[in-house]
Amino acid sequence: MTSSFPPPAPQNLSAFNTFGLVSHADAFVRIDDAAQLPALASLAATYPSLFVLGGGSNVVLPARVAGLVAHLATRGIRRLQDKEGCRIVEAAAGENWHDFVAFCTGQGWDGLENLALIPGTVGASPVQNIGAYGVELMDRFDGLTAYDLQARQWVEMDAAACRFAYRDSRFKAEPGRWIVASVRFRLPLAWQPVIDYPDLQRHPRLAASTPTARAIFDAVCEIRRNKLPDPAVIGNAGSFFKNPVVPARQYDELKALFPGLVAYPQPDGSWKLAAGWLIDQCGWKGRDLGRAGVHARQALVLVNRCGADAADILALADAIRKDVALRYGVQLEAEPIVVGGFRSA
Incomplete structure (x- = not known):
């Protein structure tokens, strides 16, 4: 693990946002390891502002982003343990959300399939409290590890500490304080399909009396691709x-x-x-x-x-x-x- 990174440099952010808006950062660093976050906090204190950029799928960027931009690109997925009827899976904040859901579904770690093809990163998922097709992130949330930029310390947060609400969380209420480093999910061992949403009920892939998680994953992807532009x-x-x-x-x-x-x-x-x-x-x-x-x-x-x-x-x-x-x-x-x-x- 490394706690250092190259000096900040100007960066074209046009490829870092899904709107495709032309944007440039005055100072940019890439975070590949969560161990770099304490050093990032020290560096950020020398700039007028800090913006942490994940997948760029939920932002509107101006032509110029002043201050420091930190692109979170950490990677890693691991199964931790089974407890209380759930499988606990952890993913680094920089992991692509859809790729993470696809990986879990492929491993038979069911429970996230309704959230397939949502753009963004794992780290952004609790910030936004994402949800789709009858499943909310907080339904599958176990906890997260974050770095508190104000207190300069690592913290563990459960659902209550995150203060989840509809497409909202504590992280939106206190912008600039927290950087999510990793997120843990509770995936039910006694999995049951969630297909109450009308689009899923009408989908031919889910006509079986008990559809599989993979069938739901594929149906959600198909529905989203038909409705939403690439x-x-x-x-x-x-x-x-x-x-x-x-x-x-x-x-x-x-x-x-x-x-x-x-x-x-x-x-x-x-x-x-x-x-x-x-x-x-x-x-x-x-x-x-x-x-x-x-x-x-x-x-x-x-x-x-x-x-x-x-x-x-x-x-x-x-x-x-x-x-x-x-x-x-x-x-x-x-x-x-x-x-x-x-x-x-």
């Missing part, structure tokens, strides 16, 4: 907006006005509205605004049509927000992090 073909950051959660009373009022409203009941009595439906009904699906646009098949996805910059993406997002708020009285919240200070992704 960033290698057209720049995007996946779903740009969170699905807004509203109280039951507001849902009832909206449902009366808009009978086709798509929404999902929540355990606490609230309702999660389908943001894509709201955006589509406002006429934005497939529509462009300058050099940015909304994908023709998925209204949640904003795309870089032709040389868009951060201002283009944010102008489009603001226009969509205003239209949805005007028509439905609902405020949309962006998922990606807009870089400009002590942030991590």
Whole structure:
């Protein structure tokens, strides 16, 4: 293990973000080993800001990123132990999330298959508290190891310490304090398929009475590829907006006005509205605004049509927000992090 790294240097970040935005870092270092994080904390103290960059799939980068950018590229996956009916698997923060899910599925370590093809890194998964097709990260979370940049010490955090909420966590509330080094997952030994989501119920691969985890993995990949554009073909950051959660009373009022409203009941009595439906009904699906646009098949996805910059993406997002708020009285919240200070992704 090494605790040092080459001196920071300017870096073109255009290939480090899935939006394909042209961006340059004033100072850039690559972290290949978690043992380098204490040295990174010391180095970061000499810069006005630190931005920790993982897969770049959940960020909007400006033309210039001032301060220090640290690209987390650590690797490693290992099975730790079986306890309390679960298999504990740990992955380094720099591992590609989808590759990690594919590896686990191939090993017969089932439980993450619904989360296949989500872009980004393992380290970003608890920050965003990712979820898809009926499974949330917190459902499979055991704990993580992080470095506290303020206290200059290693910490272990369980789910309670992470303060998970819908697409949210403590790490978003305290940006710039923590760097996730590795994440541990609890995968059930007595695995049961989770296929309640309508797209999965309709998928022919899952017609069997008891589909396998591999079948679910393949179905999720197929569904996502059909719905979402490949960033290698057209720049995007996946779903740009969170699905807004509203109280039951507001849902009832909206449902009366808009009978086709798509929404999902929540355990606490609230309702999660389908943001894509709201955006589509406002006429934005497939529509462009300058050099940015909304994908023709998925209204949640904003795309870089032709040389868009951060201002283009944010102008489009603001226009969509205003239209949805005007028509439905609902405020949309962006998922990606807009870089400009002590942030991590």
